[in-house]
Amino acid sequence: MNGLQIPLEHVLIIASFMFSFGLLGLMLRRNIIFMLMSLEVMLNAAALAFVAAGAKWAQADGQIIFLLILSVAAAEVAVGLGLVLQIQRRFKTLDMDTAKRMRG
Amino acid sequence: MAGSNYLWLIPFFPLLSATLLMVTAGQLPKKIIGFLGAGSIALSALCVALQAQHFLASGEIMQVTLWTWMSVANFAPGIAFYIDGLSIVMMSVITGVGFLIHLYSLEFMDDDSSYSRYFAYMNLFVAAMLLLVMADNLLLLYLGWEGVGVCSYLLVGFWYRDPANGKAARKAFVVTRVGDAAMALGLFLLFTELGSLDIQTLLLAADSKWQSGDLIPTIATALLLGGAVGKSAQLPLHTWLPDAMAGPTPVSALIHAATMVTAGVYLIARHYSLFLLAPITLEAVAWIGLATLLIAAFTALAQQDIKRILAYSTISQIGYMFLALGVGAFSAGIFHLMTHAFFKALLFLAAGAVIHCLHHEHNIFKMGGLRTRLPIVFWSFLIGSAALAALPFTSGFYSKDPILLSAWAMPNIGSYLWAGGLLGALLTAIYSFRLVFVVFFGEAKTLPNKQPGWKMSLPLALLCLLSIIGGWFVLPLDHVFPAYSHGEINHSVEIISIATPLIGLAIAYGLFLGKQLSISGFTQSTLGKALQSFCFSGWRFDALYQLLWVCPYQVLAQLWRNEPIDYLYRGIVSLMQWSNEQLSKLQSGELRWYATSMVFGLVILVLIMLRSLS
């Protein structure tokens, strides 16, 4: 436990790439399952950054936040999959562009 | 019953009767309506006679304030009367001639269903006219002025079910209102400059404040002249009077010949000292009078409707009065006003009798040979025409001759004015005897179906008498106007002035009765026809005004009809709706769009934060 072995920048670059891919996925995919997965990727990117930062400064905070993110992600998947089931049942599709109801 | 304490009775009787007739709205028996209508004027005339006698005996100018109309700051006009010789003359004419015309109306309007309404309007008119000439301040005068205007509107449009009558009535009111608006401005100017609308105070103040030829009195008198021109049907606001003949004939006699149309003359005469301060305006009065009298006389020559001929002759005769005022012969102007009231009322009433007895026929060329069939009317018409043409020893002669001589005596422009007036006199003789010869001589084309009764004959007879002897009346105007003398006049000028109407009579005889003269060659030529139609249309003034004022106003009204200003607000509404539509498109319901827009929003926010940090 003497700090981070690889440079922090590398980890952060990987995290931001993951975040960007997640974001792109969220913006581009129409299937809600893929959108949920993209969300997970983004969460994990954030979590990675936290862990790396915690290791860098030898503080526990990063890992605590990681645990928090983990539980949030779990809750989100639970709620999200529930929604997916409902959507599938109502619209007979998982394509979010065809399932839109909230129009201005 | 004489003296200033009883002055209020004079306008009160007609006003009371008018109110009663209006409130009862035709529910009264016909006899009582007639009794009220004519009786109130008789009472009023009696009061005027007593007052006149009192005035002539004592020479005392009467002034009385009934109540203060309104009093704000230094503006405090009263409902107040000022009676001097001029007012007495006017009041006598109004109530005297007015009574005869009311008496005549009793029979003339006998078969009309709106008997009560007719007398209510007529009485209201007399009351307003009396207020006009009795007023001691310009505001009360203006009340009378507008009051007679409204009554004229009501009576011209009396037979309201014909839209043409309504149009004539509206035209009469609106055209005179143009003059009235100018007059109102004159009132504002006079009050602002002199601090009073009280006529006598105002004239004194004007005399002490201004020099002759100053700008402000010139503007003020020009504005007053605007009012006078409108009411007295002078150029350029004369177009309403011929159309105003749409009303019942006694109305034309009372309002559009004897009284209301001469109000302009009264207005100028009443403010003569103010006009003397503005020589330019005074000269303009003379020229307006001259131009009007010639144009109207030419027009009268070409008319075929008996009432329109008389209407144009009225315009022409008032032109003479304006000419007299313009050359400073104020007494002569007022004298002609009085004699004109007599003989023109006579002519109108006689014309009314012809129309009444001839199935409401107006075209003189469908009449003829009435000399033996309607003798009373014939003699009335003959006397009236003689006076109108100013044949020697008729009242018209005694009043028109001084006007011509005074015009001659005017320095520089005198001979032009005189020559113009003389030409007018010649034309007057021609058209008035054309009327007599065509209507009463020759072969009968339409036969009368009734004869005038005593209620119509008596006023005719009395007016005949007045038209003959009216020239010998001495008016109590010496203290009103400055002494005027046109000095020594060349005898040949006098003789020409006297001879001209006789020449006109001879020409008319030659043209229309003896047929010694013939102008059919000329009238059949293209030029002659064009000239005739030009004169017949009254020199195309109506068409001109239609083009200049009426059409633009209507076009403007149509353009604005849908409220151009509202387009601005509708524009704002449309903008709101449009932006609403655009913004609501953002609410597409697409999850991905929401996510994307949120990301971009965050990016922008972060960028802003970074910027502000650095």
Added chain:
Amino acid sequence: MSLALLLGILLAGGLVAWLSERWHKDLPRWLSLVTIGLALLQLVSSLNVLAPDSFTLVPDGRDASSWLIHYQLAWIPRFGISFELAMDGLSLLLVLLTLLLGLVAVASSWTEIDFKPGFFQANLLWTLAGVCGVFLALDLLLFFLFWEVMLIPMYLLIAIWGHENKAYAAMKFFIFTQVSGLLMLLSIITLAWQGYVHNGYYSFSYFDLLALPLDSTLAYCLMLGFFIAFVVKLPAFPVHTWLPDAHTQAPTAGSVLLAGILLKTGAYGLMRFSIPLFPEASMQFAHIAMSLGAAGVIYGAVLAFAQSDFKRLVAYSSVSHMGFVLLGLYAWNSLAMQGAVMQMLAHGVSTAALFMMAGALQQRLHTRNMFKMGGLWYYMPRMGACALFFAVASLGLPGLGNFVAEFLILVGLFAVSPVMTAIATLGLITAAVYSLWMMQQTFQGKTQLATKTTASLQDFGGREMFTMAAMMLALLWLGLYPQPVLDLAQPVIDSLQALVTISPQIAEASL
């Protein structure tokens, strides 16, 4: 206290009238009459206790105790907001006009309203209460409150009982008034804040806010806030476009109230608040305001002539007549201001009568289109005579109230601006054009109606004739002996003029 009671009577009366429709549908209108009668009684009795000479004393514009009646009750003391009512000669005249026209409005809707008569009368009374409140309130926030109170019931009157296009008209009326009202609220709050800065305590009272030393740009902006709110209500060119729609669509009683008294609140506001609160700014602005007034006079008259709808014609004639008021107020001398006050009263009566006429015609003919009428005098001479009377009143026939008003305005204005006077005088001609046109199209000429309709036409009955006769007498009285009214208004005008020591001429010269 007596003034608060007056407002209370009207508000409570409205509530009672609303509830009473459960028992009988004729009851509300009687209750409405009784309520207005009670309010009048209350007014008269509160005047009776005053010393007779107090009506002629010139009140000190800055001292509440010198007014006829003054009543103040703390409301939100933390911000210096109080329930402050006061009456001087001007408010007295306008409150009297309000209540009397209230009676006319009830009479004109006597047989017209079948749908929810109770709620109708309630709205009518609440409008009256709002208007009276506007004329009496001297706390600026309270004034704003009443400004809104009169707006909402009027909106309901139009929106519920109006004619075919009522929703649009009501919304337009509401938005115009509301937006401009918000500008005024903004000005009021800023002004009170300035008062706090200057005095060290919060107050919304008129007396505390008069003569605040303001930065001239700020004063100009605040003045505009008030000005816009008031001229929208007046209404002046070019913010008048709500009026023809609202008037045309409103039920008869609504039109009577709108034209008769609601428009006067705008003029009152200008006279009481906008000009005295910001004297320099107002007088610098005077030439613009007068131009708007003159433009309104002509524009309204031309548009009145262009209309085919009877009510719309009368509505545009109001625009024209209220232009005179604007001219008179900004000329700011005794003559013109007396004329403006007179115009408020005379126009209130004459236009109310014309709208009542329009309502009566609509009830009988089921149309307001004048091209479908014509020749009605023959069938309904009494109605024709009344229409004629009010038509000539509206064209300014001397001897009737409108003439006195217009003449005083113009004669006062002439000293300030002869050019404006000349333009406004053209209004005398155009007024004749549209008034007589209206008479021609409705009562004269040939009738365009079917024989079936003309056979069943009923002339004015006793109730209508009585109302009309009362209004005719009022106009004659105002026209021939206006002195009592002038005397009542004169002290107020003197005191207002003492507050504004600058005249528009001087202001223009200093620009």
